[in-house]
Amino acid sequence: xxxxxxxxxxxxxxxxxxxxxxxxxxxxxxxxxxxxxxxxxxxxxxxxxxxxxxxxxxxxxxxxxxxxxxxxxxxxxxxxxxxxxxxxxxxxxxxxxxxxxxxxxxxxxxxxxxxxxxxxxxxxxxxxxxxxxxxxxxxxxxxxxxxxxxxxxxxxxxxxxxxxxxxxxxxxxxxxxxxxxxxxxxxxxxxxxxxxxxxxxxxxxxxxxxxxxxxxxxxxxxxxxxxxxxxxxxxxxxxxxxxxxxxxxxxxxxxxxxxxxxxxxxxxxxxxxxxxxxxxxxxxxxxxxxxxxxxxxxxxxxxxxxxxxxxxxxxxxx
Amino acid sequence: xxxxxxxxxxxxxxxxxxxxxxxxxxxxxxxxxxxxxxxxxxxxxxxxxxxxxxxxxxxxxxxxxxxxxxxxxxxxxxxxxxxxxxxxxxxxxxxxxxxxxxxxxxxxxxxxxxxxxxxxxxxxxxxxxxxxxxxxxxxxxxxxxxxxxxxxxxxxxxxxxxxxxxxxxxxxxxxxxxxxxxxxxxxxxxxxxxxxxxxxxxxxxxxxxxxxxxxxxxxxxxxxxxxxxxxxxxxxxxxxxxxxxxxxxxxxxxxxxxxxxxxxxxxxxxxxxxxxxxxxxxxxxxxxxxxxxxxxxxxxxxxxxxxxxxxxxxxxxxxxxxxxxxxxxxx
Amino acid sequence: xxxxxxxxxxxxxxxxxxxxxxxxxxxxxxxxxxxxxxxxxxxxxxxxxxxxxxxxxxxxxxxxxxxxxxxxxxxxxxxxxxxxxxxxxxxxxxxxxxxxxxxxxxxxxxxxxxxxxxxxxxxxxxxxxxxxxxxxxxxxxxxxxxxxxxxxxxxxxxxxxxxxxxxxxxxxxxxxxxxxxxxxxxxxxxxxxxxxxxxxxxxxxxxxxxxxxxxxxxxxxxxxxxxxxxxxxxxxxxxxxxxxxxxxxxxxxxxxxxxxxxxxxxxxxxxxxxxxxxxxxxxxxxxxxxxxxxxxx
Numbered sequence: 012x013x014x015x016x017x018x019x020x021x022x023x024x025x026x027x028x029x030x031x032x033x034x035x036x037x038x039x040x041x042x043x044x045x046x047x048x049x050x051x052x053x054x055x056x057x058x059x060x061x062x063x064x065x066x067x068x069x070x071x072x073x074x075x076x077x078x079x080x081x082x083x084x085x086x087x088x089x090x091x092x093x094x095x096x097x098x099x100x101x102x103x104x105x106x107x108x109x110x111x112x113x114x115x116x117x118x119x120x121x122x123x124x125x126x127x128x129x130x131x132x133x134x135x136x137x138x139x140x141x142x143x144x145x146x147x148x149x150x151x152x153x154x155x156x157x158x159x160x161x162x163x164x165x166x167x168x169x170x171x172x173x174x175x176x177x178x179x180x181x182x183x184x185x186x187x188x189x190x191x192x193x194x195x196x197x198x199x200x201x202x203x204x205x206x207x208x209x210x211x212x213x214x215x216x217x218x219x220x221x222x223x224x225x226x227x228x229x230x231x232x233x234x235x236x237x238x239x240x241x242x243x244x245x246x247x248x249x250x251x252x253x254x255x256x257x258x259x260x261x262x263x264x265x266x267x268x269x270x271x272x273x274x275x276x277x278x279x280x281x282x283x284x285x286x287x288x289x290x291x292x293x294x295x296x297x298x299x300x301x302x303x304x305x306x307x308x309x310x311x312x313x314x315x316x317x318x319x320x321x322x323x324x325x326x327x328x329x
Numbered sequence: 330x331x332x333x334x335x336x337x338x339x340x341x342x343x344x345x346x347x348x349x350x351x352x353x354x355x356x357x358x359x360x361x362x363x364x365x366x367x368x369x370x371x372x373x374x375x376x377x378x379x380x381x382x383x384x385x386x387x388x389x390x391x392x393x394x395x396x397x398x399x400x401x402x403x404x405x406x407x408x409x410x411x412x413x414x415x416x417x418x419x420x421x422x423x424x425x426x427x428x429x430x431x432x433x434x435x436x437x438x439x440x441x442x443x444x445x446x447x448x449x450x451x452x453x454x455x456x457x458x459x460x461x462x463x464x465x466x467x468x469x470x471x472x473x474x475x476x477x478x479x480x481x482x483x484x485x486x487x488x489x490x491x492x493x494x495x496x497x498x499x500x501x502x503x504x505x506x507x508x509x510x511x512x513x514x515x516x517x518x519x520x521x522x523x524x525x526x527x528x529x530x531x532x533x534x535x536x537x538x539x540x541x542x543x544x545x546x547x548x549x550x551x552x553x554x555x556x557x558x559x560x561x562x563x564x565x566x567x568x569x570x571x572x573x574x575x576x577x578x579x580x581x582x583x584x585x586x587x588x589x590x591x592x593x594x595x596x597x598x599x600x601x602x603x604x605x606x607x608x609x610x611x612x613x614x615x616x617x618x619x620x621x622x623x624x625x626x627x628x629x630x631x632x633x634x635x636x637x638x639x640x641x642x643x644x645x646x647x648x649x650x651x652x653x654x655x656x657x658x659x660x
Numbered sequence: 661x662x663x664x665x666x667x668x669x670x671x672x673x674x675x676x677x678x679x680x681x682x683x684x685x686x687x688x689x690x691x692x693x694x695x696x697x698x699x700x701x702x703x704x705x706x707x708x709x710x711x712x713x714x715x716x717x718x719x720x721x722x723x724x725x726x727x728x729x730x731x732x733x734x735x736x737x738x739x740x741x742x743x744x745x746x747x748x749x750x751x752x753x754x755x756x757x758x759x760x761x762x763x764x765x766x767x768x769x770x771x772x773x774x775x776x777x778x779x780x781x782x783x784x785x786x787x788x789x790x791x792x793x794x795x796x797x798x799x800x801x802x803x804x805x806x807x808x809x810x811x812x813x814x815x816x817x818x819x820x821x822x823x824x825x826x827x828x829x830x831x832x833x834x835x836x837x838x839x840x841x842x843x844x845x846x847x848x849x850x851x852x853x854x855x856x857x858x859x860x861x862x863x864x865x866x867x868x869x870x871x872x873x874x875x876x877x878x879x880x881x882x883x884x885x886x887x888x889x890x891x892x893x894x895x896x897x898x899x900x901x902x903x904x905x906x907x908x909x910x911x912x913x914x915x916x917x918x919x920x921x922x923x924x925x926x927x928x929x930x931x932x933x934x935x936x937x938x939x940x941x942x943x944x945x946x947x948x949x950x951x952x953x954x955x956x957x
Contacts, residue, residue: 054516055487069851093857101855109848113870122866123856162605163373170852177856192372193543197588197601204598219517226590226599263521265546267589269573272549279525280518283486347689 015078016181016213017066018042022075024058024065031289035061037237038075040314043230045180048207048214050228050245052221052260056284057234059217063183066215067099068092079181097127100174104186106166110158116169117154120144123176143172147202164195171202181213188223200227221264225249230320233257236287236295239314243321253323255300256280294324302327332403334504334537335361335384340398342379342388349610353379355561355617356398358636361554363504366531366538368548368569370585371558374606377541380558381507384539385425386415403504421451424498425507429514430490434482440493441478444468447500463500470533471496471526488519492526502534509541524550545589549573557582560607560617567642577639579646580622616647624648686950693946699939707756719749721904729922738928741911742918747925750906751932757907758936761822761891762884768826770880773833778869780834781841782860792838795831803828807890811899821900825887836879840872874951881944885937892933908933 024036036058043049051059064070066077068084076083084095103109110119120140124130130139144151147168158166167187174182184203188196204227206212218224224231224245231248233241233256241254252258259280266272282299293308294300300307306326314324342354354376361367369377382388383395386407400407402422410418419425427433435443441464454460465475471492482490491511498506508527512520528551531538540552548555548569555572557565557579565572565579572582584602604621607613613620619629628647637649687693714720724744732739738747780791798806810824844850845868853863892909894900901907903914908929915925 054518064851067855069854096855096857101852103848103852105848109852111849111867111871114866122853122858126853126856126858126862164605173852194372194584194588194601195605197590197599198603200590201598201601221517222590259518263518265520265524265544265550267545267549267573267586267591269549269570272546279521281522283488283519 013044013046015042016045016080017215018078019066020076020078022062022065022077023073024061024070025073028288033288034237034290035287036065036072039234039237039239041232041239041242043213043215045213046207046211047229048216048227050224050231051215051217051234052219052224052231053234054219054260054284056236056287058237058287059234060185062234063101063185063215063217067096067101067183069101093127097129097177098179099181099183100177100179101183101185102167102170102174102187104189106163106170106190107158109170110166112158115155115157116144116149116161119158119169120172120176123173127177129177139176140172143175146175146206147172148198162195163191164199167191167195167199168202171199171206175206180211181215183215183217185217186219187216189218189220196223203227221260233260236285236290238295238324239322240296240324241322242314247321251318251321253317253321253328254296254325255302255327256296259299294326332362333360333401334363334365334403335359335539336399336401337380337384338399338401340380340383340400341396342376342383342393343396344379344389344393346392351609352612353393353561353609354383355612357556357558357561357563359556359563361505361537361539363537364531364535365554366540366552368552368555369539369541369558370543370545370548370555372543372606374560374609375558376561377558378509379561381425381509381539381541384507385419385423386410386412387419387425417451420447420498420503421501422503423505423507424501424503425509426491426494426498426511428510430487430494431514433494434490436482439479439481440485441468443493444478444497444500447497451501453501467496467500470530471499472522486519488515488522491515491519491523495523495526495530499530499534499536502536504537506536506538507541508538510543511540512547513542513544520547527551545585557585560612561609562617562645563643564618564645565643566636567640571640571642575639575642577642577644577649579618579644580624580648581618584621616645683947683950687946690946690949692942693949696939696942696946699935700943703755703936703939704759706752707759710752710756714749714752716753719746720753720906721745729918731922732924739922739924741925742914742922747928750911751908751928754906754908754911754929754932755936757901757905758888758891758933761818761825762887764822765825765829765887766880766883768822769829769833769883770876772826773830774837774869774873774876776830777834777837777839778841778864778872781838782845782864782868788838791834795834798827798831799835804890804893807894808897808899811894816899816902818901821891821894824894825890828890829883829887832883833876833879836875837872840875841868844868844871878944878948878951881940881947885940885944888933888936888940 018041020040022036022039026033026035039062041049051062053059061070065072072085077085079095084092087095114122117140120143121136124136124139130136140154141151144154149165149168149172153161153165158169187203188199191199200223207214216224216227225248228245231243231245232239233254235256241248241257248257249261252261263280280299285295285298291308292311294312297303297307312324312326314322315328316322317328337357337359339356339358340354341356344351344353357380359367369380371377379388379393382393384400384407388394395408398408402418434440444464444467445460448454448460448463454463464478468475468478473489473492482493485493512523515523524547530536542548552569554568555566556563559581565582567575581602587600588602590599602621607617607620615631616629616634619625622629626647634645634647634650636643636645639649722745726744727740728742728744730736730740736746736748738751741747741750776791776795780788806828807824810827811820814820850863850867853867891900891907892912895907895909896913898913900909903910911929912926915929918925
């Protein structure tokens with residue numbers, strides 16, 4: 012049983028907007044073990060990207076605690092946090108906006124090394140950059156290329172090389188393959204999985220694509236309007252789906268299989284996502300849920316462990 | 330034998346940019362019948378959007394050119410049609426919806442007016458009252474409240490915006506709808522809603538649809554026939570049953586299926602296709618896929634294969650030529 | 661070995677194609693822009709090299725009353741003015757003055773205004789408000805009036821003119837840079853820089869500013885043009901560069917008294933102003949087209 016690397020307690024992030032308080036992340040608890048992958052799934056506006064940034068303190072949490080190796084990093088000073096950053100990194104979604112268009116591939120990958128001074132000296136830096144490019148499968152000839160000269164898949168590899176430059180143990184992957192073509196997605200996913208195996212990396216894998224998340228995750232957390240509605244091991248999510256939102260999500264995925272497409276119950280979730288600004292008490296999914304009743308809207312529904320390792324926030328399960 | 334609604338024969342489209350000539354579409358053949366949904370599948374750069382734009386002659390002025398080939402709509406020649414004739418066809422006989430609902434609508438015009446615009450353009454309503462009532466009908470048909478017709482696009486969510494776009498496209502009850510990745514930018518639950526809407530509209534109005542997508546799951550849900558494109562060519566073509574269930578496939582198709590993580594199976598590693606789609610300004614000799622193909626033979630490097638037929642299932646691959654009938658892909 | 665289309669790519673050298681090189685390629689295709697660039701380059705060369713063939717004291721300043729007001733001839737291609745000075749020499753020297761003023765003013769405005777805009781855009785909030793409201797105060801005053809007021813208060817003279825010209829332009833540069841920075845600061849590569857603990861000065865210097873200067877480049881050329889016009893205007897009304905320094909505006913001013921019989925004296929400074937301003941505008945337009953991201957395939 013590996014140790015817990017990352018754990019959050021009642022993590023919250025609220026943004027003040029002209030129309031009111033936006034509950035982006037509202038009381039999220041999870042723990043992630045070393046060497047494992049936590050898949051965070053949800054649609055736009057559920058707060059998963061915000062959560063990823065909170066955990067790295069790229070955004071400051073409104074309240075709550077984040078324990079990394081047992082220490083609450085929210086209490087760290089800037090200096091302590093900067094030392095921490097060597098161990099936790101992020102890969103972004105957009106292969107076009109995540110790279111500085113004015114820097115060459117080599118500059119981009121070397122930048123963390125120069126900032127943190129982990130490798131010093133022109134030659135040493137060049138060697139390290141070469142090594143990193145080789146690790147992610149980027150040919151040497153791209154060393155002096157600019158991002159706009161390369162395709163999405165290669166650009167994403169640059170992003171991965173940059174994230175690996177400081178030798179982190181924990182990486183937040185914020186939709187790293189969503190913007191890529193299907194066959195390139197598969198190449199990059201394989202790369203991420205190989206890296207995890209070789210280096211014992213821990214991932215927080217954020218995505219809206221359920222098929223991808225099942226493939227790569229050990230545990231999955233489903234988010235809706237800033238809250239976790241279901242948390243369980245990856246296999247269980249698909250075999251024993253409990254929360255109505257998760258069921259709707261799964262049913263909505265078009266499967267590339269004719270039998271399934273023809274004969275499965277096509278259960279379409281009605282309605283739209285409610286507003287995250289000043290939400291009403293009670294379950295946030297109630298407005299779209301076919302099982303909703305008074306109990307759901309009266310008071311907040313807590314996350315309960317229904318079976319070992321399987322948590323759901325739903326009044327149907329006690 | 331139904332008369333074909335859309336017939337494309339040997340279409341070649343290029344883009345003449347400052348740097349080089351981009352061979353976007355290289356000799357494709359397509360047939361679409363009334364009420365049929367054809368899925369045009371492929372990755373970025375395969376030429377799918379170019380094909381759709383060519384049908385409506387919406388290629389970028391001066392840069393995009395139909396070099397040769399035939400496009401016929403209900404027997405009517407499109408390639409030689411004048412701009413005026415095309416304006417009578419666009420929105421009326423053939424409509425198109427695009428990928429990004431955020432930028433498809435004019436932000437300063439109320440949505441009801443945008444729907445009304447296309448109706449007025451094609452003289453579908455005699456009086457203003459008729460126009461207003463038709464707009465109300467169309468809005469409720471796509472699942473929106475008629476009272477919202479004076480709202481502006483920014484007051485709607487992404488999924489609703491796409492419904493409005495569909496409403497505008499179907500207002501004049503066109504015979505053919507070209508849909509360019511209409512659900513790619515939407516959340517998966519909203520995608521399901523929009524796909525269901527499109528299926529209902531298709532049944533109700535008997536519209537034929539050319540659906541461009543890279544998502545094989547969407548194809549399984551909604552398409553009758555499928556054409557798979559690679560580097561500007563159609564390399565496999567058949568009914569949806571043949572594409573998903575037949576035993577023979579083009580190696581690229583096998584690669585596409587292998588790249589998708591399957592929810593029903595537990596696989597350790599995905600089996601993607603190595604390499605990238607070729608540069609459309611410098612296509613390889615012979616079969617354009619030969620460089621990445623695990624079954625590449627000598628002949629593939631020099632000769633572009635013709636379409637080989639197996640029932641109504643067409644495969645552009647030397648593996649299936651009459652000479653190679655004996656060869657098994659599983660070896 | 662990586663294969664692309666069956667060709668061994670490691671043998672092929674990739675040309676370094678920075679965005680600058682791309683922009684230059686695009687610019688070269690714009691005929692009018694190239695004409696503007698060539699003309700402006702000639703002006704710059706003249707301005708820089710003229711001390712080699714024109715003596716300031718003899719040709720430009722010294723009065724030769726015996727040859728005053730001579731029409732253009734082989735000896736004096738542009739003729740002589742009311743003090744017998746060769747007009748051609750004065751025009752060429754005037755290029756030196758105008759270009760110096762233009763470059764210096766724009767550089768100063770860019771340095772000060774750009775910094776203010778970058779800080780306001782990057783930090784936002786209170787600082788953004790304070791800085792931009794100060795800028796708004798300056799923007800509220802018409803440029804020419806502001807310049808006249810400053811020169812009037814400080815007295816004419818080269819440095820005061822430069823200051824006056826720069827003051828009107830600082831707020832405009834601040835606005836443009838601020839708007840550029842606003843669109844950049846939320847981009848993911850800035851977040852990536854923060855994720856490895858990059859300090860703010862480095863983020864600004866290495867990531868934000870290089871990407872924000874695109875729109876500025878076009879504005880710089882256009883502002884140089886308006887500066888040349890502005891200085892000419894100030895000199896025309898006597899508040900600018902003082903005679904005997906051969907500034908085109910003051911030459912125009914002096915020429916209006918000789919308009920009746922020696923009208924050529926007005927033509928040449930006027931044409932000089934027109935050519936410089938026009939060439940700069942053509943360069944500016946060409947640059948704007950070259951840098952337009954929509955034109956990239």
